[in-house]
Amino acid sequence: MMTLRLPTTIAASLLALFATVGSAQAETTVKFWHSFKADGEALEKIIANFEAANPDIDIQAELIGNYNDIVTKLQAAIPARRAPDAVIMEVTRYGLFADSGVLTDLTPYFEADPLKDDLYGYAREVGVYKGKNYIVPFNSSTPVLYYNKGILARAGITEEPSLKTFDDVLSVSKTITDKLGGEGITGIAAPGQFARWGLVMSNDSELIDSKSNDILLDSPNTIEAYRWMASLVHEQKVASADGVTDEDIGRDAFLAGKVGIMINSTGNFSGARKAIGDNLVVRPMPCNKVCSVPIGGAGIGILSSSPKEVQDAAYKFVSFAASAESNAIWFAGTGYLPINRRATEQTIAAEALATQPGIDVAIKQLDFAHGRARPPVVTWMRSTEYDMWQAMALGQRGVEETMKDFAERTRQEATRAGN
Amino acid sequence: MSSAASRFPLPLFAIDHVPPLVVTPAGSMLRKLTPYLFVAPLIAFIAMFTYIPIVSSLNLSFREWNFLSPEMPFVGIENYRLLLGSRDFWNSLRVTTIFTLISVPLRLGLALAIASYLVRETLPSRFLRGALFLPSVTSTVSIAVVFSWVFSTDYGLANAVLGHLGFGKVPWLQDPQLSLWVMIFVNTWKQLGYDIVIYIAGLQAVPQELYDATAVDGGRRFHVFRRVTLPLVMPTTYFLLVISVIEAFQVFTIVEVMTHGGPAGATDMLVNMLYRVGFVLFDIGTGSALAVLLFIFLIVLSFVKSRVIGRRVHYEA
Numbered sequence: 001m002m003t004l005r006l007p008t009t010i011a012a013s014l015l016a017l018f019a020t021v022g023s024a025q026a027e028t029t030v031k032f033w034h035s036f037k038a039d040g041e042a043l044e045k046i047i048a049n050f051e052a053a054n055p056d057i058d059i060q061a062e063l064i065g066n067y068n069d070i071v072t073k074l075q076a077a078i079p080a081r082r083a084p085d086a087v088i089m090e091v092t093r094y095g096l097f098a099d100s101g102v103l104t105d106l107t108p109y110f111e112a113d114p115l116k117d118d119l120y121g122y123a124r125e126v127g128v129y130k131g132k133n134y135i136v137p138f139n140s141s142t143p144v145l146y147y148n149k150g151i152l153a154r155a156g157i158t159e160e161p162s163l164k165t166f167d168d169v170l171s172v173s174k175t176i177t178d179k180l181g182g183e184g185i186t187g188i189a190a191p192g193q194f195a196r197w198g199l200v201m202s203n204d205s206e207l208i209d210s211k212s213n214d215i216l217l218d219s220p221n222t223i224e225a226y227r228w229m230a231s232l233v234h235e236q237k238v239a240s241a242d243g244v245t246d247e248d249i250g251r252d253a254f255l256a257g258k259v260g261i262m263i264n265s266t267g268n269f270s271g272a273r274k275a276i277g278d279n280l281v282v283r284p285m286p287c288n289k290v291c292s293v294p295i296g297g298a299g300i301g302i303l304s305s306s307p308k309e310v311q312d313a314a315y316k317f318v319s320f321a322a323s324a325e326s327n328a329i330w331f332a333g334t335g336y337l338p339i340n341r342r343a344t345e346q347t348i349a350a351e352a353l354a355t356q357p358g359i360d361v362a363i364k365q366l367d368f369a370h371g372r373a374r375p376p377v378v379t380w381m382r383s384t385e386y387d388m389w390q391a392m393a394l395g396q397r398g399v400e401e402t403m404k405d406f407a408e409r410t411r412q413e414a415t416r417a418g419n
Numbered sequence: 420m421s422s423a424a425s426r427f428p429l430p431l432f433a434i435d436h437v438p439p440l441v442v443t444p445a446g447s448m449l450r451k452l453t454p455y456l457f458v459a460p461l462i463a464f465i466a467m468f469t470y471i472p473i474v475s476s477l478n479l480s481f482r483e484w485n486f487l488s489p490e491m492p493f494v495g496i497e498n499y500r501l502l503l504g505s506r507d508f509w510n511s512l513r514v515t516t517i518f519t520l521i522s523v524p525l526r527l528g529l530a531l532a533i534a535s536y537l538v539r540e541t542l543p544s545r546f547l548r549g550a551l552f553l554p555s556v557t558s559t560v561s562i563a564v565v566f567s568w569v570f571s572t573d574y575g576l577a578n579a580v581l582g583h584l585g586f587g588k589v590p591w592l593q594d595p596q597l598s599l600w601v602m603i604f605v606n607t608w609k610q611l612g613y614d615i616v617i618y619i620a621g622l623q624a625v626p627q628e629l630y631d632a633t634a635v636d637g638g639r640r641f642h643v644f645r646r647v648t649l650p651l652v653m654p655t656t657y658f659l660l661v662i663s664v665i666e667a668f669q670v671f672t673i674v675e676v677m678t679h680g681g682p683a684g685a686t687d688m689l690v691n692m693l694y695r696v697g698f699v700l701f702d703i704g705t706g707s708a709l710a711v712l713l714f715i716f717l718i719v720l721s722f723v724k725s726r727v728i729g730r731r732v733h734y735e736a
Contacts, residue, residue, distance in 0.1 A: 072698045075486040096701060100487035184573065240573040241593040245681050253574065383699050391683035394593050 028313040029058045031084040033074070035066050035298070036139070042333030046326045050317055057313045067093070067298065071379075078102060078305070085306040086314040088298045089135055091126045092382070095374045098134040103301040106133040109315045115322055115340075123322075123339035125371045127299050135299030136318045139330065140337040141265040142293040142365050143198035143285055145169075146272055150279040151260040155179040160281075166203075166228045166288045169261065173238035176260035188261040189250030190233050190243035190393060193385060195263040197294050197372070200225040204289035207381065208373035215414065217381075218407035221289065226392060227399040234395040244393045265296060266362035269335025273356065282358030284365050291368040297336060337362050377414040384409070473714065479707035486703055498708035508709070510684050511692040514599065518688065519667035522603045526663055527656060529607070530614030535648070537615065538622045548619065552612035559609060563676035566605045567592070570677075595685030598678055602686050605673050610666065614659055621655030622648065653732045661724060665717055689713055 036043050040063065047059045064070045067090035074097070077083040089097065097103045110116055110133045116124065123137040145163055152161065155176045162168045173187025191199060200207060205221035208214070216222055232239040240259075243250030254262040255275035262272075263285065272280050285293050300321065302314045320326055322339060328346030331338045335356075343349050344363070352359055372378075388406045391397040480498055482491040502508050533551070537544040554562060569576045570591035578588045592598050625648060633643045671690040674680060680687030680695070689709065697706025 068699065075698065075701065078487060096485070097487065100485065101489075102487050186573065241590055242572050242574060245592050245678060246567065249571065249574070258574065380700055383695065386679065387681065387683050390681045394590075394682050396595065396683050 027056055027058050028310055029060055030086055030310060030314045030317055032059055032061045032300075032314075032317070033064045033070055033084040033087045034061055035064060035070055035088050037063055042330050045329055045333070046321055049326065049329075050320045053320070054313075054316060057316065059317055074102075081305070083303050083305055085310050086300050086302050086318060088138065089301050090298045091135075091137075091140075091296060092372050092374045092378045094135055094299075094301060095129050096376045096379060097301065098129045098132070099376060101304055103134045104304045104306075104311055106136065106302065106315065106318075109133075109319075110136065113319055115319050118324060118340050118342055119322065120339060120341060120366065122295050122366060122369055122371065126295055126297075129374060135301040136322050137297070137299040137339045138318075138321055139267060139334070140295060140297040140339050141194075141267045142295055142337065142362050142369050143195045143263055144266050144269075144361050144365070145283040145285055146254065146262045146264065146268070147172075147281050147283065148254070148257060148260055148276055148279050149281050150276070151176060151180065151185060151257065155260070163261075163283050164286055164288075166199075166225075166286060169286055170228075170232070170236060170238065173232065173261060174236065177238045180260075184258060186240050186253070186259050187238035188232060189254050189259045189263070190239040190241070190247075191229055191263050192243075192247040192250065193382065193389075194265055194294070194296050196226075196229060196385075196389065198263065198285050199229060199288075201292040201294055201370070202286050202288045202290065203228075204292070206373070207385075208375070208378065210371055210373045213373050213375045213414075215407050215410050217410060218404045223400055223403045225288075226389075226403055230389075230392040230395075230399055233393040241394060244390055267297065267334060267336050269356075269359055269362075270333065273335075273358075280358060282361040284361055291365075293365050293369050294372050295369050296372075331359075332356075335359055335362070337366070375414070377410060377417055380413045380417070381410050476707045476710050476714075479703055480711045482704050484703045485701040487701070494704065498704040499712070502705055502708050502712070507684065507687070507692060511687045511689045514685065514687055515668055515670075515689045518599065518603060518606075518670065519664060522606055522667050523660065523663045525603065526607050526610055526614055527659055530611055530618050530659070531652070531656070533611070534615045534618035534622055535644070538619050548612075548616065551615050554609045555612040557609075559672040560676055562605065562609055563673045566601070566673075567677050570601055592678055593682050595682055598682060598686050602670075602674055602677070605677070606667075606670060609673070610663070614663070617659055618652065618655055621652040625651045657724075657728055657732045660728065661721060664720060664724070668713065668717055668720075 034043065043061065047061055051057065051059060062084070064073055067088075070088060071090075071093060074083060074087060083102075089103075094103065106127070110127075115136075119137070123140055126137050126140065127133050127135045147163070152158075152172070156179060157172060157175060161172050163172065169188065176185065176187040197207060200222050203221045203225035205219050205225065206216045207222065209216055233241055233244055240250070240253065243253070250259065251262060251264055251268060253259045254264075255272060257276060257279075262268075266282075269282065284291075300318045302311050302318065304311075306314065321330075324340045324342035324346055327338055327340040327343035328349035330336060331343055332348045332352035338344055338349065344353065384406065388402050392399045392402050479491070481493055481495060483494045483497075484491040537548055537551075568574075572578060572588055572590045572593060575591070577591060581587070581589060590597065591601050629647050629651070630643065633647055638646070669690050670688050671694065674686050674688050674691050675694070678686045680691045690713070693706050693709045693713070696702050696709060
């Protein structure tokens with residue numbers, strides 16, 4: 001009996017082993033690089049749902065760092081042939097990768113996908129570069145204005161303040177700083193780069209024209225917006241200089257209840273709500289001269305170096321991540337904009353809209369949200385802009401002189417880089 | 420047995436029983452090759468991670484490449500021309516030179532002074548050596564993050580302490596002059612322990628009889644330090660000088676974490692610029708040109724140091 005049982009067991013084990021190996025070989029693995037640390041829970045849920053619906057596809061998600069880290073690591077990974085199959089790419093910086101043939105042209109996939117009819121117009125637009133689709137939007141955002149009503153109340157502002165113009169924002173910031181400065185509380189966080197771009201747009205201008213790619217850094221309205229932003233730190237002293245040299249400090253101070261107002265991406269909504277609870281109020285961006293906000297965030301691109309079957313599997317995932325169901329999970333869990341028109345019809349999104357006041361502000365801004373220019377020189381411009389902003393905000397250089405110089409250098413770089 | 424034979428007993432194996440050594444041509448070749456085979460793995464390692472990248476960088480510095488495109492067109496000296504015509508390069512060179520000129524003498528001076536006090540083998544000095552060496556083995560990123568918090572203008576520990584003492588806020592990382600001094604301070608704090616340990620080893624090698632002799636001659640402490648200690652630790656000083664100048668010109672992590680080269684380029688070191696040009700702006704050609712210039716600069720500097728200071732170094736008491 002014993003002698004018969006042993007070979008049977010061995011045979012059954014071998015059969016099971018080969019079956020497992022066979023199954024593992026049949027599985028397609030998609031290596032996906034992303035940048036979502038705080039929002040990881042919502043992403044994990046989307047991936048789990050996808051894998052449950054597609055058991056033959058395994059998504060290996062890897063947190064790489066922020067958008068800059070992803071770009072840097074991707075550059076090193078490509079020649080080393082260790083690049084992922086799918087990657088999150090910030091909306092203004094994927095042009096270079098598209099130009100270089102690193103990203104797959106997703107147009108054939110996208111055109112055949114019913115998803116395209118469900119996406120908002122703005123969401124379709126951010127994925128298009130030189131007439132072709134290179135990324136499918138995932139986490140879209142606009143800047144919004146957050147304030148801590150507890151801080152405003154302590155500063156004596158109990159009625160809902162008007163925060164529509166630069167003067168309105170400055171006036172409230174001054175009141176907070178005057179009343180609570182002794183406690184180490186400042187009126188407003190120094191605007192980060194995305195917020196600066198939004199404030200320039202609300203002053204009826206742009207950094208680079210999104211249609212013609214003309215450099216508008218030295219246009220009068222851009223200069224005026226920068227002059228106002230720099231004055232918050234240098235002249236009015238209503239914003240901490242710490243947030244100029246490290247933009248995360250401004251956000252962290254707001255979350256710690258040390259700052260009254262913050263202009264930042266709607267992607268910060270969940271974190272801000274967790275940090276300051278019911279004291280969080282979200283308002284649209286100021287409309288100083290016009291109402292106009294930039295669309296930020298990122299989309300998922302697929303690398304052309306991956307085998308065709310992996311690209312197909314990756315697109316299945318990309319499309320699933322942008323579906324109404326997944327987008328509703330993402331919107332409710334993070335505060336990023338819905339990119340799918342049907343997302344807000346889903347139960348989870350409807351609940352979020354009903355129970356999380358302020359989560360809908362970014363959606364209401366979509367009427368005047370615009371995509372930004374994304375020629376390759378944008379990477380250079382955004383990298384150099386930090387130095388320029390610091391020089392102006394810290395009072396080391398005059399705003400007009402700096403912006404004119406910056407514009408000239410950006411034009412030279414655009415010419416040199418041939419874009 | 421003769422008396423001589425009893426005094427010199429036969430060896431266990433008589434010499435004439437050993438078979439004669441036959442050296443074949445193949446064996447002779449193997450013997451010649453043996454030392455080279457021993458060092459071959461190390462040579463291969465160094466070649467792969469040092470010499471080949473240097474040659475590769477040199478090649479890339481004459482090309483236009485963005486890491487992504489399959490072509491790397493030859494552009495001659497265009498990258499060097501671009502770099503030498505860029506105000507960012509000259510700013511970085513100026514900032515790095517100032518950083519080196521201040522931080523290296525500060526490090527070596529402090530290290531020698533502290534090592535002189537810690538050279539004796541007492542329990543407190545052993546403890547202090549360990550305590551001072553600790554930052555050298557601590558992650559540079561962690562140190563930089565902690566000091567970013569310490570020197571935060573509105574939320575940092577340094578200004579909180581100054582506030583309690585009645586002083587106003589100091590914009591440590593926002594003032595262009597101050598921020599460079601903060602970088603020098605943090606770098607010195609990180610590297611000092613290593614310099615101290617090396618100096619202690621150097622000081623312990625100074626023969627005690629020389630100190631005894633100067634004591635007999637009535638030499639004062641400063642006189643003994645200047646005439647005996649200083650010349651005899653010159654080999655250590657020279658070694659640390661070479662190492663610390665190279666380190667200072669290659670400082671990167673502290674700056675990248677604490678200021679990203681800001682405010683407005685005030686702490687933008689050469690390696691930070693190299694990283695930005697190569698890995699943020701995708702201009703590998705210009706980044707490689709900068710790496711080559713830095714390499715040549717450090718070689719020239721080391722050569723000058725060996726000619727000017729190396730001759731004054733005596734390796735024997």
